[in-house]
Amino acid sequence: MAEPSVKIDLSNPTEVARETLRRLAMRRISPTPDNYQTLYDEIVGVPSAPANKASAETALAGLVSDLQEHHPALSAQVASLNKAISKRDWRQCSWQLSEIAVQLKPQPVRPPVDSGDREQGENLAQLRDLLAKTLEFGVASQLTHNPHLVEQTQQLAVAVRESGTAAALLKAASGLKNLWVSIELQASDVHNQQETLKRILLLLVENIGELLDDDTWLRGQLDMVQQVIAGPIKIQSLQEAEKRLKEVIYKQGMVKHGLREATATLKATMTTFVSRLSDVLAANDEYQGKISTHVERIKGTEDVRELNRILESLIDETRSAQADNRRAHDQLVHERDAALQAESRIQELENQLAQMSTLVREDPLTHSLNRRGLDDEFAREASRADRYKAPFCIAVLDIDNFKVLNDKRGHKTGDEALIHLVKIAREELRLTDHIARMGGEEFLIILPNTPLDEAAQIVTRLQRSLTKKYFLDNNEKVLITFSAGIAERIAGESQEASIGRADGAMYEAKHSGKNRVCVAPAAPAEAG
Numbered sequence: 052m053a054e055p056s057v058k059i060d061l062s063n064p065t066e067v068a069r070e071t072l073r074r075l076a077m078r079r080i081s082p083t084p085d086n087y088q089t090l091y092d093e094i095v096g097v098p099s100a101p102a103n104k105a106s107a108e109t110a111l112a113g114l115v116s117d118l119q120e121h122h123p124a125l126s127a128q129v130a131s132l133n134k135a136i137s138k139r140d141w142r143q144c145s146w147q148l149s150e151i152a153v154q155l156k157p158q159p160v161r162p163p164v165d166s167g168d169r170e171q172g173e174n175l176a177q178l179r180d181l182l183a184k185t186l187e188f189g190v191a192s193q194l195t196h197n198p199h200l201v202e203q204t205q206q207l208a209v210a211v212r213e214s215g216t217a218a219a220l221l222k223a224a225s226g227l228k229n230l231w232v233s234i235e236l237q238a239s240d241v242h243n244q245q246e247t248l249k250r251i252l253l254l255l256v257e258n259i260g261e262l263l264d265d266d267t268w269l270r271g272q273l274d275m276v277q278q279v280i281a282g283p284i285k286i287q288s289l290q291e292a293e294k295r296l297k298e299v300i301y302k303q304g305m306v307k308h309g310l311r312e313a314t315a316t317l318k319a320t321m322t323t324f325v326s327r328l329s330d331v332l333a334a335n336d337e338y339q340g341k342i343s344t345h346v347e348r349i350k351g352t353e354d355v356r357e358l359n360r361i362l363e364s365l366i367d368e369t370r371s372a373q374a375d376n377r378r379a380h381d382q383l384v385h386e387r388d389a390a391l392q393a394e395s396r397i398q399e400l401e402n403q404l405a406q407m408s409t410l411v412r413e414d415p416l417t418h419s420l421n422r423r424g425l426d427d428e429f430a431r432e433a434s435r436a437d438r439y440k441a442p443f444c445i446a447v448l449d450i451d452n453f454k455v456l457n458d459k460r461g462h463k464t465g466d467e468a469l470i471h472l473v474k475i476a477r478e479e480l481r482l483t484d485h486i487a488r489m490g491g492e493e494f495l496i497i498l499p500n501t502p503l504d505e506a507a508q509i510v511t512r513l514q515r516s517l518t519k520k521y522f523l524d525n526n527e528k529v530l531i532t533f534s535a536g537i538a539e540r541i542a543g544e545s546q547e548a549s550i551g552r553a554d555g556a557m558y559e560a561k562h563s564g565k566n567r568v569c570v571a572p573a574a575p576a577e578a579g
């Protein structure tokens with residue numbers, strides 16, 4: 052019997068299935084899966100079922116041999132699969148395949164199990180813990196000024212600690228990278244802020260310095276702050292500056308207190324002095340008044356007895372005025388002495404204040420000026436010399452063979468030799484000259500109001516003096532010599548240029564045999 056042809060939509064599996072069942076019934080074929088498959092294939096027009104089945108079985112057999120070769124661990128499951136294929140038990144076959152698929156799926160990273168791997172796993176866990184702690188206690192504590200970064204760091208620490216799988220660890224690593232970028236950005240921000248603050252502070256200090264014309268004691272402190280903030284800021288130099296400033300400020304505080312007291316005493320004394328003076332004058336006025344009255348009385352009487360009485364009263368009043376005057380005079384002398392005493396105390400305290408300012412301008416070893424002190428004095432003397440058109444010289448001194456002395460007798464003796472040189476120089480030079488240590492065994496002398504030839508004589512005299520006033524090292528006489536270069540500052544010439552010329556002359560003295568004084572030729576003044 053011919054089958055009635057039915058039009059079906061081959062793309063619709065339900066219609067194909069219904070048609071398959073209809074044909075099974077029409078042809079009276081037993082509805083086994085194989086028969087169903089054969090008819091189904093026939094309707095949709097795919098190659099004949101046996102060939103198709105054979106190629107699927109071949110493919111499955113290929114899969115089995117692949118699994119046997121590459122996955123010996125799955126041998127039991129593969130054997131079951133093979134058995135199901137040969138029995139054509141497709142249900143069992145499908146179940147075994149899904150089992151094998153699960154086994155083949157990539158497994159999450161778990162702590163390794165054998166002893167070497169276990170040790171490695173423990174190390175990894177320790178490292179993770181260490182990293183998390185570094186983030187929590189090391190990094191976060193450095194970022195307290197930025198709460199957002201602190202939170203980011205703490206979250207990252209938690210993520211690191213909990214990163215049990217490779218994927219979680221990778222995620223934490225990328226978080227770490229982001230954190231570093233944020234920290235770096237913020238560090239450059241902080242650096243910019245610091246630089247700006249430093250510039251503002253420098254301006255402030257400079258400005259205050261300008262306002263303080265004569266307060267040398269405060270200027271000394273400002274100079275120190277300026278020097279510290281001008282260079283790269285190091286914690287040691289900050290601490291050193293802080294320590295020295297505190298010391299100076301403390302001492303100045305004490306002296307200033309004394310100064311205030313002495314000034315108050317002087318004021319009180321002056322007030323008493325003035326009031327005593329006016330008392331004396333008033334008493335004198337009174338006396339004058341009385342005299343005038345007596346004079347009038349003398350003029351108006353011819354009576355000798357009356358005249359006698361007037362004279363006696365005049366003598367009495369003169370005596371009492373004299374006594375008053377003497378008392379007043381004594382009191383005035385007393386007040387004047389007290390005022391003088393207070394004034395000299397003030398002078399003394401002011402000197403102490405000025406000395407303290409030199410503490411921050413002094414070389415601590417030799418107590419000569421340091422670089423800062425030199426700069427101050429040079430500027431002062433240069434402007435004075437320019438104002439008064441006065442000659443002004445500088446001498447650069449460098450001790451000869453100082454290294455030999457150091458090497459032979461030790462650094463401490465070397466230090467004492469430096470102190471000795473400054474001591475002798477102070478004895479030889481005028482009070483108005485200044486000696487500064489430029490560093491190491493090099494010194495500079497400022498000779499105000501001195502022409503070049505006279506400066507050369509003074510320095511030569513100092514050389515001679517050193518040959519007489521020996522330096523004693525353990526009672527052994529040691530001769531210290533130096534080479535010197537002298538330059539006369541040209542009006543308007545900068546400190547650097549003048550010192551440069553003196554330095555050049557000093558090198559000439561060294562190269563021409565040491566222990567001598569050379570004079571720098573004058574150079575044209577610098578523009579500006």
Ligand SMILES: Nc1nc2c(ncn2[C@@H]2O[C@H](COP(=O)(O)OP(=O)(O)OP(=O)(O)O)[C@@H](O)[C@H]2O)c(=O)[nH]1
Pocket residue numbers: 449450451452453454455457461462463464465466469490491492561565
């Ligand atoms: N004791 C002591 N030595 C210092 C100080 N500062 C620098 N020196 C030493 O001074 C020596 C200077 O040596 P050089 O520059 O070769 O000079 P020099 O030995 O005097 O040689 P000439 O200048 O050619 O005579 C070095 O050994 C420094 O270590 C200091 O404050 N105290």
